[in-house]
Amino acid sequence: MDHFKNIENLYFIGIGGIGMSALARYFNSLGKQVAGYDKTSTVLTRALEEEGIQVFYKDEIEVIPDNFRNTENTLIVYTPAIPKDSKQHNYFIQKEFQLKKRAVVLGMVTQGVFTLAVAGTHGKTTTTAILGHLLKETGAKVTAFLGGISEDIQSNLILKGNEVMVVEADEFDRSFLNLSPNIAAITSMDADHLDIYGSPEKLIESFNYFAALIPENGTLFVKNGLPLKGGTIGIEDNADYSAQNITVKNGTYHFDLITPTQIIEGLRFSLPGKHNLLNAITALAIAIHYGSPTNELARALYSFKGVNRRFTYRLKTPDRVLIDDYAHHPAEIAAVHQAVREMHPGKKVIAVFQPHLFSRTKDFADDFAESLSKFDEVRLLDIYPARELPMEGVTSEWLLHKIKNQNKKLIDKDQIINELNLSESPVIVMMGAGDIGEEIIKVEKYFKNEN
Structure with missing residues (x-):
């Protein structure tokens, strides 16, 4: 300091x-x-x-x-x-x-303090929030910088002391290369931020540089199958830390965790989707390796409420379900789709999606179309530009043509509620990293007043 x-x-x-x-x-x-x-x-x-x-x-x-x-x-x-x-x-x-x-300042804050860092193109915010929660709940003197609002504390900062720091390591603009992690995890390395990196190979190279920041006596955990050396994380596989005997009861995962030295039985976790379960296992692996008391981890994990806009249920009645998610990459949309089908089998689902960035839409248009086509109905909003100027030919209309659904439409923000009223789908998923987050609040208020 x-x-x-x-x-x-x-x-x-x-x-x-x-x-x-x-x-x-x-x-x-x-x-x-x-x-x-x-x-x-x-x-x-x-x-x-x-x-x-x-x-x-x-x-x-x-x-x-x-x-x-x-x-x-x-x-x-x-x-x-x-x-x-x-x-x-x-x-x-x-x-x-x-x-x-910002990234340099975060690097300065964590310098000289034992640091746990979570990197990856998806999953890092939820994993970091779970990890911060596990440490806080098991008595560690922890400060955690989260990339989302944890529902448990309604904040993106955990302040319980300064013996250990938990940080989300962001690959955007190569920010994470300013950190000095003692234990780190890489949850995924899918291509993203190609406006910064130029190619998927450069992005992977950057993750390799991040892994190289870990000292010799440090530890790296990676999702099983990634081309990096480290302890592996997986689901029902041969990973070093793997979830086994998974069942879903009342929307909660029940599972056992196999580690290199023990089996922790009877764990419960309430965030839907296999991607979230993988995030939980990653957080558990880091917490166990850091030295969190394993006999307290089951209680701590079950008490985790989630991260705002990460498969957040805004409404859950027998007639209508409204799910809010920050998904803005094809792999994230596919993960939301897997979770919604697992939690609401047999029900029709309408997806309202706001693409984020012209460059990302252009780079992954076919993949976006493929993941969105899995929903029963699709409503697209205009592209949220964030830091970018428009690109010729890259529009939501262009993306809409690529989507295979019959039931698809380009709409304005002020048409969302009307479209949802006309829809036969009882399950609504609203996704995107732009200002759709503000629109979801309006939709939630509307349907809550209606009931």
Whole structure:
């Protein structure tokens, strides 16, 4: 923590981001002055404001408070998603403030502390949240930086001490190469973020660099089958840590965990989908290896409530089910489909999907079409651009043509509720990483008022 000894003020540009807000909360807990800018007010930025963190929604220099204008004791933290013409960002550069990317600051925070890091193109947020929960519930002095809002604490930061840190290691912009993990896991290495990497090979190379950051006395866990050396994680297979004797009762998985040294029987886990079960096994493997008391892990695992927008049930009545998921990659959509069919067999399912990024839609259009075609009905929203400008020919209409379903349609956000009312499918899945999250809240309110 000596890195921040002379820093009294931290200003975050893009403070509403999931990783940025966790860091803002962390420094606020240390008694530093924390403020920041984001372009829109969200549930998360409002939560930060309630915690005493100032958030500004105008990218203007005059809104920056005076105490954040001292170059000596102020650190500016920014996200790579900030546009080049950001007035505040350019002001801080021009005035020669200390500016650091979020990933660098996270690396500095965890330096010198025993660190458990979870990487992978999917699964890392849920795995990190389960791991942080397991450590917290079994008495570890843990600080955990999560890439999503854990339903247990309604936050993306666990603060229970500083003997061990749990971090989500993000491959976007090669962020995770700033970390120094003692124990790490890689949950998956599917191609993604090709706008940054250019090719799947470069992405895999980056994961290899991440694995190389682990010291000789450290440990790497990998999903069984990945081309990396490490302890293996799997389901009903020969992995070092493998779930066996799996049954589903009332929407809960019951299973035994085989480890290299023992069998832990009678584990229960309530998040639907084999992908989530794999995340749980990864978290258990790291916790066991770290030294968590195994006799307490069953209770801790069963008490985990989930991560917001990761197969979150917004509504669950005999007539209608509304599931909310952050899925924005074809493999994630396929995983949601597997989970929904396992939990709601024989029921028709309508998927409402908002594609995220023009580049990702272009790179994986055929795979998106294949995974979306598995649902009974599909409703597509326009592409959420996030940090990108439109690309010629890359539209939701273009993607819609590739989807094989007969029952498919391109709709606007204000048509969602009407379309769901007209649908014969009792199970609704709304997916995407853009502002569809705000739309889901409206749909939930509508159907709850109707009942």
